[in-house]
Each structure stands twice: as structure tokens, then as C-alpha cells.
Amino acid sequence: MSLVVQKFGGTSLGDMERIARAAGHVMTALGSGHRVVVVVSAMAGETDRLVALAKAAGGDPESAEHDAIVASGEQVSAGLLALMLRDTGVPARSFHGWQVPLITDSSHSRARVLRIGPDALGACMEAGGVPVVTGFQGVTDDGRITTLGRGGSDLSAVTLAARLDAERCDIFTDVDGVFTCDPRIVAKAHKLDMITYEEMLELASQGAKVLHARSVAVAMNHRVRLQVLSSFTGAPGTMVVDEDEVVEQQVVSAIAYSKDDAKITMIGLPDRPGVAAALFGPLSDAGINVDMIVQNISPDGESTDLTFTVAESDLGQALAVLAESNRDLGASDIVPDSSVAKVSVVGVGMRSHAGVAGRMFATLADRGINIQLISTSEIKISVLIAEDYLELALRSLHSAYGLDATD
Amino acid sequence: MSLVVQKFGGTSLGDMERIARAAGHVMTALGSGHRVVVVVSAMAGETDRLVALAKAAGGDPESAEHDAIVASGEQVSAGLLALMLRDTGVPARSFHGWQVPLITDSSHSRARVLRIGPDALGACMEAGGVPVVTGFQGVTDDGRITTLGRGGSDLSAVTLAARLDAERCDIFTDVDGVFTCDPRIVAKAHKLDMITYEEMLELASQGAKVLHARSVAVAMNHRVRLQVLSSFTGAPGTMVVDEDEVVEQQVVSAIAYSKDDAKITMIGLPDRPGVAAALFGPLSDAGINVDMIVQNISPDGESTDLTFTVAESDLGQALAVLAESNRDLGASDIVPDSSVAKVSVVGVGMRSHAGVAGRMFATLADRGINIQLISTSEIKISVLIAEDYLELALRSLHSAYGLDATD
Numbered sequence: 012m013s014l015v016v017q018k019f020g021g022t023s024l025g026d027m028e029r030i031a032r033a034a035g036h037v038m039t040a041l042g043s044g045h046r047v048v049v050v051v052s053a054m055a056g057e058t059d060r061l062v063a064l065a066k067a068a069g070g071d072p073e074s075a076e077h078d079a080i081v082a083s084g085e086q087v088s089a090g091l092l093a094l095m096l097r098d099t100g101v102p103a104r105s106f107h108g109w110q111v112p113l114i115t116d117s118s119h120s121r122a123r124v125l126r127i128g129p130d131a132l133g134a135c136m137e138a139g140g141v142p143v144v145t146g147f148q149g150v151t152d153d154g155r156i157t158t159l160g161r162g163g164s165d166l167s168a169v170t171l172a173a174r175l176d177a178e179r180c181d182i183f184t185d186v187d188g189v190f191t192c193d194p195r196i197v198a199k200a201h202k203l204d205m206i207t208y209e210e211m212l213e214l215a216s217q218g219a220k221v222l223h224a225r226s227v228a229v230a231m232n233h234r235v236r237l238q239v240l241s242s243f244t245g246a247p248g249t250m251v252v253d254e255d256e257v258v259e260q261q262v263v264s265a266i267a268y269s270k271d272d273a274k275i276t277m278i279g280l281p282d283r284p285g286v287a288a289a290l291f292g293p294l295s296d297a298g299i300n301v302d303m304i305v306q307n308i309s310p311d312g313e314s315t316d317l318t319f320t321v322a323e324s325d326l327g328q329a330l331a332v333l334a335e336s337n338r339d340l341g342a343s344d345i346v347p348d349s350s351v352a353k354v355s356v357v358g359v360g361m362r363s364h365a366g367v368a369g370r371m372f373a374t375l376a377d378r379g380i381n382i383q384l385i386s387t388s389e390i391k392i393s394v395l396i397a398e399d400y401l402e403l404a405l406r407s408l409h410s411a412y413g414l415d416a417t418d
Numbered sequence: 419m420s421l422v423v424q425k426f427g428g429t430s431l432g433d434m435e436r437i438a439r440a441a442g443h444v445m446t447a448l449g450s451g452h453r454v455v456v457v458v459s460a461m462a463g464e465t466d467r468l469v470a471l472a473k474a475a476g477g478d479p480e481s482a483e484h485d486a487i488v489a490s491g492e493q494v495s496a497g498l499l500a501l502m503l504r505d506t507g508v509p510a511r512s513f514h515g516w517q518v519p520l521i522t523d524s525s526h527s528r529a530r531v532l533r534i535g536p537d538a539l540g541a542c543m544e545a546g547g548v549p550v551v552t553g554f555q556g557v558t559d560d561g562r563i564t565t566l567g568r569g570g571s572d573l574s575a576v577t578l579a580a581r582l583d584a585e586r587c588d589i590f591t592d593v594d595g596v597f598t599c600d601p602r603i604v605a606k607a608h609k610l611d612m613i614t615y616e617e618m619l620e621l622a623s624q625g626a627k628v629l630h631a632r633s634v635a636v637a638m639n640h641r642v643r644l645q646v647l648s649s650f651t652g653a654p655g656t657m658v659v660d661e662d663e664v665v666e667q668q669v670v671s672a673i674a675y676s677k678d679d680a681k682i683t684m685i686g687l688p689d690r691p692g693v694a695a696a697l698f699g700p701l702s703d704a705g706i707n708v709d710m711i712v713q714n715i716s717p718d719g720e721s722t723d724l725t726f727t728v729a730e731s732d733l734g735q736a737l738a739v740l741a742e743s744n745r746d747l748g749a750s751d752i753v754p755d756s757s758v759a760k761v762s763v764v765g766v767g768m769r770s771h772a773g774v775a776g777r778m779f780a781t782l783a784d785r786g787i788n789i790q791l792i793s794t795s796e797i798k799i800s801v802l803i804a805e806d807y808l809e810l811a812l813r814s815l816h817s818a819y820g821l822d823a824t825d
Contacts, residue, residue: 027474061494067434068498069505076504079512080497083490087468090487091475097483098476105486109516110561154517 013178014136015040018050018146018168022185023242024088025055033242034095036183037141041101046136048175049103049143050168051092053084058147078119078148078158082108085145085164093143103141106131108148108156113167115149115157122149122157124166127174144171162223169226173233180235182222183242188249189214189221191414192266196402199415203264204247207254210264210357211237213391217355218269227251254359262360262367263412266405269353270398272302273326274383275333276318279343282309289340290317293332299325303353303384303395314343318384320395323349351383352401355393356408368392374411380404420585421543422447425457425553425575429592430649431495432462434502440649441502443590444548448508453543455582456510456550457575458499460491465554485526485555485565489515492552492571500550510548513538515555515563520574522556522564529556529564531573534581551578569630576633580640587642589629590649595656596621596628598821599673603809606822610672611654614661617671617764618644620798624762625676634658661766669767669774670819673812676760677805679709680733681790682740683725686750689716696747697724700739706732710760710791710802721750725791727802730756758790759808762800763815775799781818787811 017040019033040047052058061081062072070077089105096103111131115122132142146164149157159166165182172180189211192200206214208231215224221239230237230251240248250256280286291301302320309315321329326347333345361367371392375382380403384395396404409415424447426440440456447454459465468488469479477484496512503510518538522529539549553571556564566573572589579587596618599607613621615638622631628646637644637658647655657663687693698708709727716722728736733754740752768774778799782789787810791802803811816822 030475064494064498065501068437068501070497070501074501074504076497076500076512079514080494080501083493086490086493087471087487090477090483091471093483094472094475094477094481094487097481105483107486107563156514 012044012046014048014175015045016048016050016168016172016175016177016180018164018180018182019052019092019242020164020182020184021052021055021057023183024051024092029242030088030091030095033092033183034099036242036245037096038099038101039245041141045178047141048132048136048171048177049092049141050146050164050171051085051088051143052146052164054088057084057087072120073118075119075155079156081158082145082148082156085147089143089145096141096143101141102139103143104135106135106142106144108145109150109154111144113149113170114152115159117151117155117157119157121160124149124159124170127171129174132175162226165223165226166229169229169235169237172235173229177235179238180230181238181240183240184221185241185243186221186239187241187244187246188239189219189251189265191264192405192409193268197405197409199409201414201416203249205250205252205257206264207257207359208251209254209390210359211251213355213357213388214265214267217267217353217357217391217393218271219265219267222251260360261358261413262364263356263358263414264360265357266408266412266414267355267357268401268405270401271323272320272351272353272395273323274318274320274348274351274395275326275329276316276346276348277333277337277342278316278346279314280317280340282313282315286340287317290333290336293336294321294329297328297332299329299332303386303393305384320351320353320384350398351395352398353393353395354401354404354408355391356412357391359390361390361392370411371408374407375404378403378407419451419453421455421582422452423455423457423575423579423582423584423587424590425571425588426459426499426590426649427571427592428459428462428465430590431458431499436649437495437498437502440499440590441506443649443652444503445506445508446652448548452585454548455539455543455578455584456499456548457553457571457578458492458495458550459553459571461495464491464494479527480525482526482562486563488565489552489555489563492554496550496552503548503550508548509546510550511542513542513549513551515552516557516561518551520556520577521559522566524558524562524564526564528567531556531566531577534578536581539582569633572630572633573636576636576642576644579642580636584642586645587637588645588647590647591628592648592650593628594648594651594653595646596626596658596672598671599812599816600675604812604816606816608821608823610656612657612659612664613671614664614766615658616661616797617766618658620762620764620795621672621674624674624760624764624798624800625678626672626674629658667767668765668820669771670763670765670821671767672764673815673819673821674762674764675808675812677808678730679727679758679760679802680730681725681727681755681758681802682733682736683723683753683755684740684744684749685723685753686721687724688748689720689722693747694724697740697743700743701728701736704735704739706736706739710793710800712791727758727760727791757805758802759805760800760802761808761811761815762798763819764798766797768797768799777818778815781814782811785810785814
């Protein structure tokens with residue numbers, strides 16, 4: 012019998028009515044002849060409440076106690092969904108991370124899954140039961156509770172689906188699926204029926220919130236068929252699948268954006284070997300990721316300007332690190348700018364189509380939007396622009412790449 | 419090094435300030451050179467909230483899922499207290515029931531402790547740490563979470579104290595200790611410095627809320643020295659100890675009361691052998707405890723009246739069972755009465771002093787209070803009276819037995 016993993020996010024479990032609706036989706040899948048493993052997030056708002064409590068108690072977010080506190084949220088939602096299912100005659104039972112067990116390393120608040128013991132879930136299903144697993148959490152080999160960080164429940168679901176050879180992993184959420192662009196900004200955006208792992212991974216990495224990159228990467232590596240769909244409508248969502256399953260490919264499938272970046276320009280850096288290492292080494296040591304980088308041509312052969320982006324939340328720390336490094340480097344000025352946005356067009360069709368970047372640059376130029384930085388991968392082009400132009404840029408590009416809904 | 423178990427109730431952990439105060443009590447004990455094991459209840463109100471959620475999801479309170487949900491409350495408070503202690507440099511860590519492990523049977527919502535593995539707590543303390551154990555909960559041999567029922571956190575604390583050979587088990591709560599009577603009713607009631615296990619067990623059984631009878635019984639059986647004290651003042655509370663430790667014994671140590679009883683009178687029952695069994699057998703089968711019983715003298719040798727009490731919460735079910743039994747028994751009427759209260763005077767001194775019962779009856783008669791039922795044990799006399807006279811009865815008896823505070 013085929014197995015489906017169903018994961019329900021916090022908004023899909025926000026109150027009793029919503030939990031009942033989630034139970035309905037489980038029963039539909041059972042009615043279709045599937046075995047089902049359920050993975051749950053905490054009820055909406057609950058994790059934030061617990062994090063605030065732990066913080067008020069002076070808790071380092073990376074401590075074992077923080078995780079033990081925060082992990083209680085999924086215990087409650089798993090129990091409630093199991094009770095609702097039992098109430099309708101489905102022999103469900105909750106499994107906490109340690110009961111599965113889902114073994115992780117001991118990096119609290121961002122633990123990595125090491126392995127999953129499939130026996131307990133298998134025995135439950137053999138006996139006709141439906142396991143309801145607490146997402147977001149695991150346990151170390153020496154029995155401490157861990158959490159997996161942002162997007163952790165999706166990661167639990169995908170990892171379980173891979174381990175159990177599930178036919179599909181359904182991610183139930185509060186949107187209808189993956190859209191060509193954020194419909195709150197681009198009214199003509201439409202839901203995609205299918206998207207490839209590679210595209211979804213790029214979109215998630217470039218700011219799309221619907222799935223986290225970690226979960227997509229695990230799904231891609233293990234070829235887990237992911238579906239993102241709405242728990243409110245239950246209508247078919249977006250399938251995230253292998254490239255060869257997508258019949259008709261667009262050159263550009265979707266457009267992502269991020270307002271969480273900040274730009275830093277080092278002015279008048281000496282133009283000699285070793286400068287980049289002296290600049291980026293200390294940032295890396297401080298745990299700060301640098302994303303886009305451009306170095307200007309050196310007009311006099313002696314000094315140059317270097318521009319790059321970091322996460323906006325890292326900006327303060329990055330400037331402190333750079334000020335320290337600059338004692339030796341001698342740039343004449345360090346100029347930060349948080350009023351920037353990154354726009355990324357993504358599509359596997361780029362591999363076989365020329366002119367995608369050209370159309371992007373021409374479209375933005377037509378609207379008078381200056382491009383500050385560019386970075387590309389095989390299936391993605393990202394540009395950094397002034398944040399004020401973000402909505403205009405997204406709508407213009409959405410039209411230019413033929414993504415506007417036709418109905 | 420001597421070991422102290424410190425248990426904090428829900429009101430003692432109601433907010434961050436109170437949790438900080440609890441942490442202070444732990445540090446005081448550490449500063450006195452004790453090793454400390456902490457046991458916590460859920461934050462005030464939290465268990466009620468979780469029970470309501472489980473109930474809304476259709477959960478049978480005796481189900482495994484109910485327990486898995488409700489047990490999350492202590493996880494949070496244990497983590498928060500551990501974080502607060504760590505924040506002040508004390509290497510504390512939380513232990514959930516399954517991490518101790520505290521093994522119970524599988525009677526969910528009222529599980530019995532089977533055994534405790536002392537190794538994990540011992541290792542924590544060997545390394546200089548302070549274990550903060552979630553009260554109220556355990557785990558079955560096959561890894562399901564259980565809860566211990568009312569007073570469960572006290573029971574966890576006392577059981578751990580017994581297992582670990584603790585020098586003392588401190589029950590921190592929101593009152594100063596065990597009083598001669600409820601000070602909200604009897605203004606002249608005063609805190610007792612000491613009380614014997616036997617007296618405390620009777621008081622708890624007869625309605626005193628400060629400790630549950632189960633916990634006192636375990637403490638008595640294992641000779642665990644219990645202290646009930648306030649987490650707000652930190653002043654010495656009441657020690658519950660062996661009889662030979664109490665130097666100066668009062669004839670009556672304290673007076674308890676209960677408004678949770680209901681009286682049932684069976685009128686015109688046939689006075690023949692087997693009637694009591696036919697009456698009380700079905701009640702017992704239905705899980706209904708009968709407390710006080712009195713059978714009137716049969717004036718005609720043919721029929722009699724039988725009066726007894728049950729818990730008020732069982733009254734409806736009891737009447738249904740009795741109506742069924744009465745088809746064969748043929749009592750002419752079954753009269754329930756919920757407007758009753760039970761008053762119990764308790765003291766080990768009764769063993770060696772005559773006249774205690776006589777003083778009780780005389781005192782109540784002087785105030786015109788009619789005694790409906792009487793039951794006695796070696797160290798206790800209980801009477802059932804009309805509920806309207808409860809306060810008057812308590813104040814009168816408190817004076818009559820010389821318990822009024824002299825300052």
C-alpha cells in the first residue's frame with residue numbers, strides 16, 4: 012500500500028475547527044487507500060509564545076533548555092490532532108521526536124537529522140494506525156530534545172517521507188501553492204501546477220517563503236515528490252518534482268524577491284592580491300554570509316571599489332568586523348545601504364535559452380530602474396535594485412517573461 | 419553530602435518573577451551545602467488550559483493522548499526554571515519524566531509509579547548539576563507518557579525523595595504551612611511547626627487541600643521528612659514527621675472540613691442479612707466510594723433506615739445505581755442531601771486521652787448544631803452536619819480544643 016506523508020503548518024492547526032479540517036484531509040487520504048504519516052507544527056503563535064518565555068528566563072536560544080521548552084508546542088498539536096482522528100474512529104497516536112526516534116546532532120535550535128528509526132512508525136501502521144509526528148524536533152543520542160530551526164517541521168516531513176519511501180509528501184499550508192510571484196504584489200501572479208526541485212531550491216534561497224531551502228534540498232536529494240497545497244481549500248496545489256516530469260517548460264518559471272539584504276561598499280581599497288581574502292575571511296569567521304559581490308575596474312591600477320551584500324540582520328556586526336579589518340586595508344570609506352531589494356528570475360529553461368538576462372536588463376532599463384549588482388547561476392539571475400522600485404520591477408518582469416495570468 | 423528535594427507548585431511558578439524566586443530558594447539550599455533535586459508543577463493555569471484543549475478535541479481524559487498533551491505544561495516550567503538557574507551560574511538541567519525515567523503503569527491520567535531509575539539524576543548531580551524534574555508525569559515501559567492525577571507533582575517529589583534517600587522534601591506552595599484550621603474561616607487558626615504523618619494523612623483524607631493523601635502516604639511509608647512552606651516568604655513551614663519527633667503533643671492538632679460530600683438515606687429497607695452487600699456492592703462496582711455509614715436501629719425488626727455519604731460529584735451516578743438495586747431491595751424512598759459538611763478533628767493525642775469525642779458532641783450541642791453522622795478512627799472523629807453551620811462549628815471546636823492562637 013502506498014504511503015503519503017501529510018504535514019500541517021501552524022495556521023492549518025490554529026484552532027479546533029482547523030484541526031478538524033486537517034483531520035478531514037487525513038481521512039480523505041486514508042479513504043483513497045493510502046497509508047498516512049502525519050507531521051505537525053505547533054498551533055499558530057504557540058512557538059513564538061514559548062520562545063518569548065524562554066527568552067524572558069534568560070535562555071540562550073542555542074541551549075538544550077530552550078529546545079526542551081519550545082518543543083512542547085508540537086506535543087500539544089500532535090495530541091490534539093490524534094484525539095480528533097480517534098474521535099472519528101481513526102486509530103491515530105502521537106509520536107514525539109524521541110519516540111520515533113528522530114536522532115539529531117546536538118546543535119540545539121538548528122540541529123541536523125542524523126537518522127530515523129522507522130520501526131515504531133512501521134509497527135503503528137502495521138497495526139492499522141496513523142502516526143502523528145511532532146515536527147521541528149528530534150532527540151540526541153544521549154536523550155536531550157533538539158529543534159531543527161526555521162522550517163523544521165517541513166524538514167521533519169520531507170526527511171520522514173524519504174526514510175519511509177513515501178509516494179508523496181503533502182505540505183498543507185495557508186496558500187494555494189507556489190506562485191509565479193508574490194500575489195500580494197503582482198495581482199496577475201498565478202499558481203504553478205508543477206515546478207522542478209532546482210527551481211524551487213533557487214526560489215526558496217532567493218526569498219520565497221512558501222518552503223525552506225533545506226527541506227527542498229532534502230526532497231531533491233532523495234527524489235521525494237513534494238506537494239504544496241492549501242489546508243483550507245484542499246484543492247490540488249503545486250507539485251515539486253524532477254525536471255523530466257515537467258512537460259511544458261517556461262524559460263522563466265517564477266520571480267522571487269528579498270528585502271532582507273543590505274549592501275556595503277568599500278571605497279578606495281588598494282587593488283592588490285590578498286585584499287578580498289583579508290576582507291571576507293574575517294566576515295566568514297564571524298558567521299556572516301556574503302551573497303552578491305562586484306568589484307569595479309580599477310581606473311588607476313592602484314585602488315578600487317568593492318560592493319557586496321550581507322543579510323540585513325548581520326549589517327551591524329559586519330560593519331564592526333570591516334572597521335577592524337580596514338585598519339590594515341585602508342579603504343577610504345565604508346558605505347552601508349539597507350534600502351535595497353533583490354529580485355531573482357528563476358527557470359530551468361534558461362539553460363537552453365539565450366537572452367533571458369538581456370530581457371531582464373532591458374525591462375528594468377525601460378522603467379528607469381538602475382541595477383546595482385548582478386549575480387547569476389545556471390537557472391537564476393538576481394539583481395539588486397533600490398527598494399523603492401521593487402513592486403514596479405516585479406510587475407514589469409512578470410509581464411516581460413509572459414507569466415501574467417491570461418484569465 | 420545531604421540531598422534535599424524541592425518541589426514548586428503552579429502558583430510558585432506563575433510568572434517570571436515567581437520563577438526567579440523559586441530559583442532563589444534552590445540557590446539558598448545549594449549555599450547551605452545541600453545537593454538539590456527540583457520538582458516542578460506546570461505554571462499556574464497551564465494544566466487547566468491544556469485539559470480544556472484536549473477536551474475540546476474530544477479527548478477521553480484517560481487516553482494516552484490526553485496525557486501527552488497535558489504533560490507538556492511541566493516541560494515548559496522545568497525548562498524555564500533550569501534556564502533561570504543557569505543564568506545565575508547554577509548548572510541546572512531539566513529532566514522530563516521519560517528522561518529520569520520515572521516508570522509508571524499505563525493507567526493514563528492516574529498512573530501509579532512502578533520504579534525510578536536513579537542513574538541519570540545521580541550522574542547529573544555527580545557532575546555538580548541540579549536536576550529540574552517535571553512533576554506529575556512519567557512514562558510506561560513501552561514509552562508512552564503518563565500523568566499521575568491530582569497532587570501528582572507532590573507525589574513525584576516525595577517518590578523521588580524516597581528513592582534518592584533525601585534528607586528532606588520541601589513542598590513550596592502559596593501558604594505558610596499546615597494550619598490548625600482553614601485561616602480563611604477561623605481567624606485564630608495558626609501554623610503548626612510540626613505534625614505527624616498519621617495526622618497529616620487524616621487531614622488530607624478529610625478535606626485539607628495543602629497536601630494530597632497519596633503523597634503523605636508515600637512519605638509515611640518511606641519516612642521522608644516533608645516540609646510544607648511558602649515560596650513567597652521562604653520562612654520555615656510545617657514539618658511532617660514521625661510521631662516520636664513531636665515533643666509536645668496536643669490532643670487535637672488540627673480540624674479539617676469538606677463540603678464535597680453528599681448524604682443519601684434509604685428509608686424502609688428490609689432489615690435482613692445481605693442487604694448492605696446488595697446495596698454497596700453495585701456502588702463499589704461503579705467506582706463510587708462510600709464514606710460514612712450509619713444504620714438505624716430497626717424499631718419493628720422488619721425494616722430500617724440506612725444513611726451514608728458519597729462524594730458530591732458521584733451523587734447522580736450513585737442515585738442511578740441505587741434506583742437499579744432498589745428494584746430488588748424495596749426501600750420505600752431514597753433521599754439525597756447535598757447541603758452537608760463534614761468536620762473532622764484529628765490528633766494522635768486521642769490515643770491516650772479520653773473525652774475527645776464527648777467534648778466535640780457537647781460543643782456542637784451547645785451551639786444547637788445537630789450531628790447527622792459520626793465516624794471515627796484511632797486519631798480522628800468526623801461528624802456530618804448541615805452545611806449552614808460549618809463556620810460556626812469550626813470556630814467553636816477550634817476554641818474548645820485550645821487551638822486558638824494566643825498572640
